[in-house]
Amino acid sequence: DCMMANNYSRSQATSRLIMRPPSSGVTGMRDGRRSFSVVSAIGTFIVGAFCFYLGNTIGFHTGLQHFRQHCNVEIDLYKSKSERFSEELDKLRREMKVVNDAAKEKGLSQKDIQLARRKSLAPRFPYETSRVVSGSALIDRDDFASTFDMGVPVDKTIPQNSKVLLLYNQEMAMPKNRTLLNKVKLAGEVPVANSALEATENCDFVNVILTDFGNRRSQCIAIMGQYEAFHIQKFMRIEKEGHSAGGVKREYPLRLVSRGLQANGRISTKVPQKTHTTEYWKTLSPYLDNLQNVLDRLAPIAKMAAGSRNTIVVMVCNHGQSELLINFVCNCKARNLSLSNVLLFATDIETKELAESLGLKVFHDEETFGSMPKEAARQYADPRFTKMMMAKIYCVQLLAMLDYDILFQDVDIVWFRDPLEIFHDETHRWYDFDVYFQDDGNHALYYAPYSANTGFYYIRQNERTRHFFNSLLLTGDLIIGTHSHQITLIALLNEHASMYGLKTKILSRLDDDFPGGYHYHQRKPYMRELINKQQNPYIFHMSW
Numbered sequence: 001d002c003m004m005a006n007n008y009s010r011s012q013a014t015s016r017l018i019m020r021p022p023s024s025g026v027t028g029m030r031d032g033r034r035s036f037s038v039v040s041a042i043g044t045f046i047v048g049a050f051c052f053y054l055g056n057t058i059g060f061h062t063g064l065q066h067f068r069q070h071c072n073v074e075i076d077l078y079k080s081k082s083e084r085f086s087e088e089l090d091k092l093r094r095e096m097k098v099v100n101d102a103a104k105e106k107g108l109s110q111k112d113i114q115l116a117r118r119k120s121l122a123p124r125f126p127y128e129t130s131r132v133v134s135g136s137a138l139i140d141r142d143d144f145a146s147t148f149d150m151g152v153p154v155d156k157t158i159p160q161n162s163k164v165l166l167l168y169n170q171e172m173a174m175p176k177n178r179t180l181l182n183k184v185k186l187a188g189e190v191p192v193a194n195s196a197l198e199a200t201e202n203c204d205f206v207n208v209i210l211t212d213f214g215n216r217r218s219q220c221i222a223i224m225g226q227y228e229a230f231h232i233q234k235f236m237r238i239e240k241e242g243h244s245a246g247g248v249k250r251e252y253p254l255r256l257v258s259r260g261l262q263a264n265g266r267i268s269t270k271v272p273q274k275t276h277t278t279e280y281w282k283t284l285s286p287y288l289d290n291l292q293n294v295l296d297r298l299a300p301i302a303k304m305a306a307g308s309r310n311t312i313v314v315m316v317c318n319h320g321q322s323e324l325l326i327n328f329v330c331n332c333k334a335r336n337l338s339l340s341n342v343l344l345f346a347t348d349i350e351t352k353e354l355a356e357s358l359g360l361k362v363f364h365d366e367e368t369f370g371s372m373p374k375e376a377a378r379q380y381a382d383p384r385f386t387k388m389m390m391a392k393i394y395c396v397q398l399l400a401m402l403d404y405d406i407l408f409q410d411v412d413i414v415w416f417r418d419p420l421e422i423f424h425d426e427t428h429r430w431y432d433f434d435v436y437f438q439d440d441g442n443h444a445l446y447y448a449p450y451s452a453n454t455g456f457y458y459i460r461q462n463e464r465t466r467h468f469f470n471s472l473l474l475t476g477d478l479i480i481g482t483h484s485h486q487i488t489l490i491a492l493l494n495e496h497a498s499m500y501g502l503k504t505k506i507l508s509r510l511d512d513d514f515p516g517g518y519h520y521h522q523r524k525p526y527m528r529e530l531i532n533k534q535q536n537p538y539i540f541h542m543s544w
Helices: 002-019 026-105 110-120 141-147 178-185 274-289 291-309 319-334 349-357 383-401 420-424 463-473 476-482 485-500 517-522 524-531
Strands: 135-140 163-168 234-237 254-257 311-317 342-346 361-363 405-409 413-415 435-439 452-459 504-507 539-541
Touching: 135 141, 135 178, 141 163, 274 291, 274 476, 291 311, 291 342, 291 361, 291 383, 311 319, 311 383, 311 420, 319 349, 319 413, 342 349, 342 383, 349 361, 383 405, 383 452, 383 463, 383 476, 383 485, 405 420, 452 485, 452 539, 463 485, 476 485, 517 524
Parallel strands: 311 342, 311 405, 342 361, 435 504
Antiparallel strands: 135 163, 234 254, 405 452, 413 539, 435 452
């Protein structure tokens, strides 16, 4: 019975355990949550793995596509470079074949040919000058002169002076054309560029040296890397500067000299003496003391002469030159050329009254011009001539201070056409220059490099030209010392062009529009054409 009772009790307990709902106990709840967390983790892992795979797959294919595109561009670029390289290589091979064939014809050995090849691949200039010059090219002289107009009167090109030698300081300055670049920097014949623009396309600076091209002297040109200078240092084999006996001799040492020292030992431009300076101060002091008063009196007359073009045609005359003044006026009236812009500075009362009777606008100031001679100069550079040079300086400086464009001319000029037309033409290739001078024609050392004639020139008013003529006013002692307005003005042009960028244009003696004494004496065929009305210049100036 007891055993049966125990068995019955266990069977009932087992039945209750089996029949109890899982939700009715804490243990069942824990089991269910554990089962749910495992399933969620597995699902999240599967989804994340899928997304990761999908993202990588898409990114790989996208990157691969961009990479292929980039590779295609690089491949095309490489093919292009390769084709150009192949072309240059083929050209080089053809050139080498020509060289080899020529060498064989001359009977050169293989060793000689290999030596020539090595030389052709050597740099044109040695390492020791590579910071100063590392390549060179030739440029057509006329093309270079027209591309880089420095304003100087360009001499006629001859076969022995038909190219300009251009030196490059580094490869970055050399032309882009690979074939030309290799020839520029490697040893061998100096290459000729197609144009000045091609040769200088990578040059940020171009320094130009103008040098004599005659065979009259044995000359060397040295280029030295150094703190930059804008003047040429000149050495000559001479005993001492200023010593005229014998001039240049080979037995003398090379000495540093002035640019104006001539081969015969003479100095073309001498330093003014103390007497010249004090003499000029006596003239300059009253001029400066009276300056404002003169400007006030001159201003209304200048305004009438300037007209709408703000330009005044300035002339200076004394009684001794009055016949030439009458000739100029009569010529203009005969050709129906207007004199409305002409303003005459008369240095004496007689000339003032004469000019007024001719219908010209006139200015005269006794305090400024009273000491000027009434008579004409007997010859060039005599005392009368020198004193009248000062009158030329005064009148231009006064009008420059009043801010007018100025055409200054001597009285020994006749007009064929109104010369103001060319200076007012904004489309003309010369328009951007500051000052314009007729070419004197005398290209002696003391006029270098401009040979500017001071009897006909045009000034475009700006701060550079105003300062130039104010500076010229202060150099009267040099004019007295050299007896030349022209030498002094040209020397000053050199300095102001270098220091301030004063752009000076010379109306070349080789052109036909502004003839003068050079044409009269040296270009006889032109003068015959002028007389026969086959030439139609703007002016003719009987300058010498």
